[in-house]
Amino acid sequence: MSLDTPSVKPHDRLKGALANDLDAVGELIRTRMASEHAPRIPEVTAHLVDAGGKRVRPMLTLAAARLCGYDGPYHVHLAATVEFIHTATLLHDDVVDGSEQRRGRPAANLLWDNKSSVLVGDYLFARSFQLMTEAGRLDVLKVLSNASAVIAEGEVLQLTAAQNLATTEDIYLQVVRGKTAALFSAATQVGGMIADAPVEVVQALYTYGDALGISFQIADDILDFAGDTAKTGKNVGDDFRERKLTLPLIKLIASGGDADRDFWVRTIEKGKQQDGDLDHVLTLFEKHGALDAAREDALAWSVKAKTALDAVPQGDLTDMLRDLADYVVSRLN
Amino acid sequence: MSLDTPSVKPHDRLKGALANDLDAVGELIRTRMASEHAPRIPEVTAHLVDAGGKRVRPMLTLAAARLCGYDGPYHVHLAATVEFIHTATLLHDDVVDGSEQRRGRPAANLLWDNKSSVLVGDYLFARSFQLMTEAGRLDVLKVLSNASAVIAEGEVLQLTAAQNLATTEDIYLQVVRGKTAALFSAATQVGGMIADAPVEVVQALYTYGDALGISFQIADDILDFAGDTAKTGKNVGDDFRERKLTLPLIKLIASGGDADRDFWVRTIEKGKQQDGDLDHVLTLFEKHGALDAAREDALAWSVKAKTALDAVPQGDLTDMLRDLADYVVSRLN
Incomplete structure (x- = not known):
């Protein structure tokens, strides 16, 4: 800012x-x-x-x-x-x-x-x-129809990945590209294309939108566990209750190893949750530092977004886009 | 044939x-x-x-x-x-x-x-x-994206027209264009366009697809009341039970005037159907000749489809398309 x-x-x-x-x-x-x-x-x-x-x-x-x-x-x-x-x-x-x-x-x-x-x-x-x-512009049509396909594909992937403990960070990233980043990156990319910007500028705008979208979604998924309900308007732990394998949970499950395995099978795979389960998840987050690890990923994507902007024309709007990438992760402080 | x-x-x-x-x-x-x-x-x-x-x-x-x-x-x-x-x-x-x-x-x-x-x-x-x-081809993209919009619009219109006794033949035609004819006409039209056929040929192909689709759908709606269950695989009167205002019903309701009004309000608008209602509808069809009137419409659209083909290059495929327009209504004999 x-x-x-x-x-x-x-x-x-x-x-x-x-x-x-x-x-x-x-x-x-x-x-x-x-x-x-x-x-x-x-x-x-x-x-x-x-x-x-x-x-x-x-x-x-x-x-x-x-x-x-x-x-x-x-x-x-x-x-x-x-x-x-x-x-x-x-x-x-x-x-x-x-x-x-x-x-x-x-x-x-x-x-x-x-x-x-x-x-x-x-x-x-x-x-x-x-x-x-x-x-x-046919080139613009290609970008936007590709984005539409990635969006739908990501949604289907999310449907089948839910409740599946084998979900990896790679799959999460594909889901996030579909949910959020594909339309962000297409939005910035076609803005550059319609202006007939050089190919490396268009590429940089794509990278900005992609990284911004991913950073934004990771931050959102962290706030689901660490957010202030008054500010986010959402209940803490909704993703856990809905058995959605977001990045914080994927990292947490991986860092716990076999010790917590039974807990995850019961709560995520079988969906048999009971009082105290969410508190236990929050304790595990403390213990393994998985929220901090996810926060680092969100920050890295935010930095990637800002860095991409070095290759595009500079000006007030560029500064605002840079600040937007900062703002997205500033919610995590 | x-x-x-x-x-x-x-x-x-x-x-x-x-x-x-x-x-x-x-x-x-x-x-x-x-x-x-x-x-x-x-x-x-x-x-x-x-x-x-x-x-x-x-x-x-x-x-x-x-x-x-x-x-x-x-x-x-x-x-x-x-x-x-x-x-x-x-x-x-x-x-x-x-x-x-x-x-x-x-x-x-x-x-x-x-x-x-x-x-x-x-x-x-x-x-x-x-x-x-x-x-x-941008021109082809325009035709197919327009068709997609007409399809979705027709489906929404069908949703709101269902159970509404005020549905006119005009509204029915719009619904049918969305359900069937818009994709038929776009299919034939873009075939001509990709071949760089002259504009009047492309127009004739559009008209053929549009009229074929409408004829096909009217025939389908007639068969719902007059079809042979063994051949169609559908039960007689499904549209009446689902309170869908297809062309035969719209014509029948219009020809009955005030005399049958209460019957239609009860069965279509309020959906309070009872044993014997479908038989009564079939009797009314006999009395008012509304199925014959709908059949005449289907035939007229079939003729329109065939006539349109006079303006396109002649050959075996053209003959088959002509026969297809005949076949669509031959199911009504």
């Missing part, structure tokens, strides 16, 4: 610097989520879109395009595309997870039904591809 | 004429449904793909490209794309409808779970867009 504005989060500074572009993205989203024939579509979409969300992904596209000197209109299309893909995956995730809340509101699958969430998600996904084609 | 081969269905003649291309499509589908990381994906996909299905949609693309003289490799990509989109929508449809069977096997949502069907459908949808980009 820069010293002169210690109280303003980098995310909000990006919002200020990109205000006009973000307005254009919001307008495009509102126009394109309409459906002449099926009013259920804008109802469901507006429920999510109006609830806000931080719009991090579209900001990444806008910032990448702008810092590469782009002054055409299509970064707005691509930013809206990225947000549509994100919204579509949220709708489907909430069906898959049986979620009850999203962005502080009842999830769409509860307000309407799973059917509407599945089909409106499909509609937004199709709309996102329509939007992309308008930018007239 | 041509006179010299009365026993061979046009669909099977197309299969013979396009055998090499269809093999290439099958091979491409098998390659691309793979997932390095998530074996659940090819498991679920293979369950559907191996069950067969008639591959009508990819054949439409192949036939359209070939009859326009195309000899490049990309009609195969587009045909596989069309089949992937179709498979993705089947997976999601079965979740939305809570289906128990698909292509004579237990539906994937039962064998695995709804989650897998939603996410694998998303994966195939993303894969279809990847495949499309390989053909390197």
